[in-house]
Amino acid sequence: MNKKQITFDDLKNRNFDTKGITKHFCIINCEKCNITTKFLVISFCKRKYRENLCTICYRLLKMYDIDWRNNNSKSQLIAQNKPEVIEKQRLSQLKRFSNGRS
Numbered sequence: 001m002n003k004k005q006i007t008f009d010d011l012k013n014r015n016f017d018t019k020g021i022t023k024h025f026c027i028i029n030c031e032k033c034n035i036t037t038k039f040l041v042i043s044f045c046k047r048k049y050r051e052n053l054c055t056i057c058y059r060l061l062k063m064y065d066i067d068w069r070n071n072n073s074k075s076q077l078i079a080q081n082k083p084e085v086i087e088k089q090r091l092s093q094l095k096r097f098s099n100g101r102s
């Protein structure tokens with residue numbers, strides 16, 4: 001009995017609906033390293049990110065995601081760059097400048 005296969009694009013076109021194809025294999029042509037691998041459709045759809053990636057590249061992506069979420073100090077930096085904060089800094093600099101001239 002030959003195992004049925006589905007490509008990543010086909011799976012995507014189905015909106016990752018696994019109905020009736022749970023025992024199919026999903027063919028992944030990794031978009032990062034070009035390696036072709038097979039996954040059981042059901043296990044592939046359990047992924048958090050349904051990307052066209054092999055196991056290795058997918059793991060890297062997930063690691064990046066964890067790093068990003070752990071790095072909450074970055075959100076403080078973003079807060080400092082908010083328009084209203086920048087505007088305040090700009091005004092205080094202008095004030096200093098005009099005071100120096102008078």
Ligand SMILES: [Zn+2]
Binds near residue numbers: 033056058
């Ligand atoms: Zn890869």
